[in-house]
Amino acid sequence: MELPYAESFKIKMVEHIHRSTKEERLQWIKEAKYNLFNLRSEQVFVDLLTDSGTGAMSDRQWSEMMLGDESYAGASSYFKLKNAIKNILGFDYFLPTHQGRAAENVLFSVLVKEGDIVPGNSHFDTTKGHIEFRKARAIDCTIDEAFDTTLKHPFKGNVDIDKLEKVLKEHNDKVPFIIVTITNNTAGGQPVSLQNLREVRAVADKYGKIVVYDSARFAENAYFIKTREEAFAQLSIKEITKEMFANADVMTMSSKKDAIVNMGGFIGMRSEKLFQEASVFNIMFEGFITYGGMSGRDMNALAQGLDEGTEFVVLQNRIEQVAYLGRKLVEYGVPVQEPFGGHAIFVDAKRFLPHLPKEEYVAQTLAIELYIEGGVRGVEIGTLLADRDPETRKDRFPKLELLRLAVPRRTYTNNHMEYVAVALGNVYARRKSITSGMKILKEAPIMRHFTVELDRI
Numbered sequence: 001m002e003l004p005y006a007e008s009f010k011i012k013m014v015e016h017i018h019r020s021t022k023e024e025r026l027q028w029i030k031e032a033k034y035n036l037f038n039l040r041s042e043q044v045f046v047d048l049l050t051d052s053g054t055g056a057m058s059d060r061q062w063s064e065m066m067l068g069d070e071s072y073a074g075a076s077s078y079f080k081l082k083n084a085i086k087n088i089l090g091f092d093y094f095l096p097t098h099q100g101r102a103a104e105n106v107l108f109s110v111l112v113k114e115g116d117i118v119p120g121n122s123h124f125d126t127t128k129g130h131i132e133f134r135k136a137r138a139i140d141c142t143i144d145e146a147f148d149t150t151l152k153h154p155f156k157g158n159v160d161i162d163k164l165e166k167v168l169k170e171h172n173d174k175v176p177f178i179i180v181t182i183t184n185n186t187a188g189g190q191p192v193s194l195q196n197l198r199e200v201r202a203v204a205d206k207y208g209k210i211v212v213y214d215s216a217r218f219a220e221n222a223y224f225i226k227t228r229e230e231a232f233a234q235l236s237i238k239e240i241t242k243e244m245f246a247n248a249d250v251m252t253m254s255s256k257k258d259a260i261v262n263m264g265g266f267i268g269m270r271s272e273k274l275f276q277e278a279s280v281f282n283i284m285f286e287g288f289i290t291y292g293g294m295s296g297r298d299m300n301a302l303a304q305g306l307d308e309g310t311e312f313v314v315l316q317n318r319i320e321q322v323a324y325l326g327r328k329l330v331e332y333g334v335p336v337q338e339p340f341g342g343h344a345i346f347v348d349a350k351r352f353l354p355h356l357p358k359e360e361y362v363a364q365t366l367a368i369e370l371y372i373e374g375g376v377r378g379v380e381i382g383t384l385l386a387d388r389d390p391e392t393r394k395d396r397f398p399k400l401e402l403l404r405l406a407v408p409r410r411t412y413t414n415n416h417m418e419y420v421a422v423a424l425g426n427v428y429a430r431r432k433s434i435t436s437g438m439k440i441l442k443e444a445p446i447m448r449h450f451t452v453e454l455d456r457i
């Protein structure tokens with residue numbers, strides 16, 4: 001027999017998790033005002049809220065923690081990280097920040113002003129938040145194929161070049177940069193092809209624009225390029241990573257994703273002028289330019305994480321586990337976004353609960369049902385997250401109403417994935433008995449999903 005695929009790691013330390021009863025969960029979720037962010041982690045059995053900062057660091061990363069240099073200025077840890085960013089990603093200048101949105105805050109303080117328009121592929125919520133906070137506008141130029149969860153397309157994260165050119169033609173002087181999110185989180189963890197990245201570069205050059213990559217899951221994107229884009233199948237992940245970033249002028253990074261650390265971020269830049277301008281804001285918001293909100297030990301673990309995170313087997317272990325969950329869910333009839341995303345499985349709530357009206361927060365309703373069923377915490381990527389239109393203050397109904405099951409890196413076993421699939425399969429079997437959704441009791445004016453209070457209708 002051919003030997004089956006298996007993970008290339010073993011486990012050195014474990015953490016106990018508590019398995020609750022349905023009665024406990026009914027009480028807890030009510031107390032949490034039907035907002036999964038309000039649950040205590042002990043009230044969750046399998047936590048698929050996010051893959052952000054929830055991964056398990058390797059023994060080598062933990063060793064690097066011990067070698068951290070905590071000097072205020074010029075720490076060796078800063079130079080270790082600077083070298084890793086230069087060698088792996090190819091950027092000469094960088095600023096450390098405490099996480100991804102802080103990188104956005106610092107960078108956009110330089111680049112975005114009131115009235116600007118920032119085209120891209122399904123801007124992530126914090127990215128959009130930082131654009132709209134500055135009274136600028138984000139325009140989504142993702143390809144239409146991304147919005148049909150039944151359609152199999154290898155690069156659903158791609159930018160629609162015609163849509164992008166249209167924005168540039170109409171609003172050329174208002175566009176400070178083009179932003180490309182790799183992988184495209186909001187559209188379901190879908191990758192962007194290298195060909196598409198090159199096409200965006202060509203359009204940017206034609207209109208004299210800089211290109212920013214929102215790079216949280218760049219390594220997963222490289223893995224998909226290697227495995228789906230034939231022309232690059234022979235290149236290593238590290239080679240593809242270089243090729244991808246060769247088409248960008250700036251990158252923002254949430255290191256809590258593909259760099260497999262619990263906290264951290266940075267901005268990578270080619271322009272010394274931009275670096276100097278951004279340094280001012282980094283010092284104001286984050287910290288001195290050689291630590292910017294990170295401890296020396298964290299910068300060390302991050303440098304090591306960038307190296308490990310761009311190794312083929314590490315990515316294969318991760319993406320295969322996500323796909324394992326996806327295949328199990330398909331087996332149980334659950335409608336999911338295909339092809340499966342790199343970091344998460346996205347359940348199509350509109351196809352799961354077609355009888356609920358869109359005004360009743362369908363994906364949130366499904367997230368609550370899954371929690372009650374098995375103590376599994378996912379997250380709504382739908383109307384709650386899409387927030388209100390800043391002008392009309394009406395709910396924005398996104399094309400996709402999704403329940404995201406994000407898988408932390410190296411944290412759970414496939415046995416946990418099986419458990420999650422059965423729990424959601426059970427909800428699917430009783431879906432017709434879910435006859436109403438949720439209503440909002442209280443919400444914040446921006447990024448409401450974190451603190452919203454809800455009730456059953």
Ligand SMILES: *Cc1c(COP(=O)(O)O)cnc(C)c1O
Nearest residue numbers: 099100101124126185214216254
């Ligand atoms: C997580 C994420 C961010 C924000 O990063 P934080 O570290 O959570 O602040 C930005 N963009 C994308 C695509 C992300 O996935």
